[in-house]
Amino acid sequence: MNNMSVCKSHRERLAKTVVDLPRSGIRDFFDIVAQMKEVISLGVGEPDFTTPWHVREGAIYSLEQGHTGYTSNLGMPKLRKAISGYVERTFGPSYHPDKEILITVGVSEALDLAVRALCNPGDEVIYHEPCYVSYRPLITLAHAVPVVAETKAEDGFRVTAAQLRPLITDRTKILMLNFPNNPTGGGLRAEDVKDIAALAVEKDLIVITDEIYAELTYDRPHVSIAAMPGMRDRTIFLHGFSKALAMTGWRIGYACAPPELTEAMMRIHQYTMLCAPIMSQEAAYQALQQPERDIAEMKESYWRRRNFLHAAFTSMGLPCQKPEGAFYMFPEIRELGVTAKDFALGLLDKEQVAAVPGTAFGPCGEGHIRCCYATSMEDLKVAVTRIERYINGFK
């Protein structure tokens, strides 16, 4: 009887970093929405297009041919070569397919690899909020210190060199950027990118730039920081197929970086992931056979819906930046005197429209909701009518 050991709870056994990790605000909200019926959702973070047929067909063919094995850790050579060509003609910088490109399981994995490959405990990583839900947790999981630059509606949700400069200390190692931005739709102007690049060079920072929405930039050409003078060799350029090519479920992203950084990321990737799934790599290769045509068609459709939704929010008196890219709008609901979470819960309850509270993307997202317009025009129209009725209830 006496040699019975004291049994710890599982919670006590967990790693402290994980215990302290907050649940994603999106996850909480998802659980509520999942229980409801007849919801019009503006809460998604993915295209409403299905992957172009020739891409799906290419993947089916590769399966028929029996391509079901592992690939090189870096990813299939033909895919890396295709990526190298696409990145150079679309963004400018040239990356060697054999040692500067790593195929990952979505940009999410690439972000994790990049941060982990570079950070020692206590290193500081500057990123901007509101931002994609994984940024802060990934930095924390790498035992680094997250340092936030808050972006604001009045600045078009841009981050500027002037704003970043005071946040830089002698522990700062990385600057993370994500433009066009999820959740705000904000984009950087060419001069912003130039100034930030100059600051990164001056302060000897590595820049991790997540440009997954780059092709979905509407009002001006997208400018990559990797193309700025002196930046190619201090930038980890992250991109993928999910958004502009409607391939979220395939989970294919990639990192382009100087050989030593690519090798470091690959070292983690080979032990954790081994390689990205071969069928998805085959699909990605197929997607790069005519990406411009596929993207142009989908982009035009997002552009139309962006115009529609922005006009609708403006006419109902909801302050809203016209997004420069991606497929999100981040209207302000502050003046209604309600928190973002309560607004979103009320909207769901009273009008069966799902939009994500801005706070899911960082505390400074308070006062905003994220509305994704990658949904049908019919649904957008109904959603707009319901949202207007809902906000009129506050007046």
Added chain:
Amino acid sequence: MDKYAFLFVPTPTGELSMDSLLSLLRENARVSLEDAALQLDLSPEEVAAQIQALEDQGVIRAYQAIINDEKLADDAVTAVIEVNVTPEREGGFDHIASRISRYPEVTSMYLMSGQYDLMLFVEGPDLRTIANFVSARLSSIPGVTGTATHFRLKTYKHHGVLMETDEQYERLQVSP
């Protein structure tokens, strides 16, 4: 590259929004002027003027509904007819093609490269009507040297529209 200029160019210029307007109308010709204006970032008057211009230029020829015939109760028949003709010394294929295309039974017609010259889509209430059309009218036109008639068995896709809708895939309602 011009075709993809939209990818990297700022807000579409007049010319580009004309393209955008056409692709919007191709998707849904019933879109209202107000709706089209909101989506294209133009005023309803501008959209109306552009549509008028496209109609005047003959770019837009007509507006039609795309119908799944198989849902209809009638037994209408569609045939594809390959036609060989002797081109005329003056006017080539155009004169004879014009004569054939005026028959209301002919719903579409193209000049083709390859084994035969003209391809006709012909519709009729039943098989006999189409057979009559081929033997009595089409074959007797001077210059028509031969025909081959193929009857449609099933329509899978018409004018870019699939006739059977895939089962709706349930996308996550909320995702990051």
